[in-house]
Amino acid sequence: MVGRTKAEISEANRRRYQELRAAGQESTPKALPQATALDGAPIAPEAVISRENVPLGWYDTVRLRRGEALRIVDPRGLSSVSVIGWCEHDPSERINCADTAKVQWSATLFKGRVILSDMGRVFLSLIEDTSGAHDLLVGGSTPASTLAAFGETTRNTHENFLLAAAKLGLGLRDIPPSVTFFAPVSLDAAGRFVWNAARKRPGDFVDLRAEANLVLVLSNCPHPLDPARPAAGGPVTLVRYRAPPAASDDPCRTTSSEIARAFQFTDRLYA
């Protein structure tokens, strides 16, 4: 560092940024695993810890130990599931949608991607995913969004999160932006949000492996951009299970230099 001028440092930083971007947007996506088949990845019965059906409009709170996984199933292909989560020993460390997108150079999530916390650590790995159509940008429904959509205030994700948080001694200040699974939101060239209904299929599922000890809240409410009137949806199934241990060549751990570092920092927490 010593002896370099400010301009030289800036130039070196720009070069590093361009290299990381090329890796993140050109090589990494090509190396990601294929989506899971709808009839793929059966869970061994002895690995199942618990199973829950969450009715339309409701929520569940799930504690996941590091190494456990949660399968979220949308049996009818009509539901969306919004998720927030905290580090079990420090709820100020949360799922961070912005860092999740920024670090992976993409606002999309699919098999092989991870969900990061605000502390540079990996919270969840998408070890299986049939869908690849999830939302990091728009978030869940609110009282006002349901009133605008359905002419009445219905059960909604914002209030579900508040209820779940309250039962943990947390409140409005602790509710971060949410990830919504099975919410096929993309952008058009003008930056407007588009809902891609054809990307939802009955039986879609995603498996989230916990890389830290976590408390997750899952809300089964129609996504605010879902155009179905009246609201569509149905129960979703949550299966908590013991995931196979992550090998050193685990696809979620090795997608990029950034993610390898995020796993290193996470592992240190438990070393």
Next chain:
Amino acid sequence: MSNQPNPDPSDAVYSHEVPAERPWSRILKRGQTLRIVDIEGQQAVDALLYCAEDPAERYSAQDTLRVQGSAYVELGTRLISNKDRLMARITADTCGRHDTSAGCCSCESNAVRFGESTKYQHACRENFILELSRYGLAKRDIVANLNFFMNVPIEPSGNFTVVDGISTGGNHVDITAEMDVIFVISNCPQVNNPCNGFNPTPVRVIIWDQPAA
């Protein structure tokens, strides 16, 4: 873009230069307009808003984008709280593109993104924690923020990239408060990506009692 005439600077009730890399905050009363001037160009300004009466109510990036139906902050954008209420509006903008999806930099995310050698560099999250502490707020109160003058195009493919800022020296954005808000800024210290042209610079904040036009 705004075609509104510039207000008379002598009518301003407050004017202050925020040094490069530093935080700033002030209560913005309902009806007051805050102008942020990107003095030298390509300077990202990270911002958070809290309801002054009850700071548990705060700016919500996702609710703002949902109400707007599109992904960027620009002239006319209504800044929505986590209680579905209008907090402020963008009432002038000579830059044309601001972000609210990329969050703020932190020592921890810098170490992930750019390597452990960048861990001990000043970051927006450090600014926010210190500035928020003046109001009894803490790390748990940091939510997804606004990034004025920061250019983060999101492609139809989902590609998400902080690219060179399009803001040139003297560009400004005006935010008019619709409720009394605590307005918190981190003048972004990031030197590892193009949000500040790899060279953080000062910005000016000016407050008028009325909207600029």
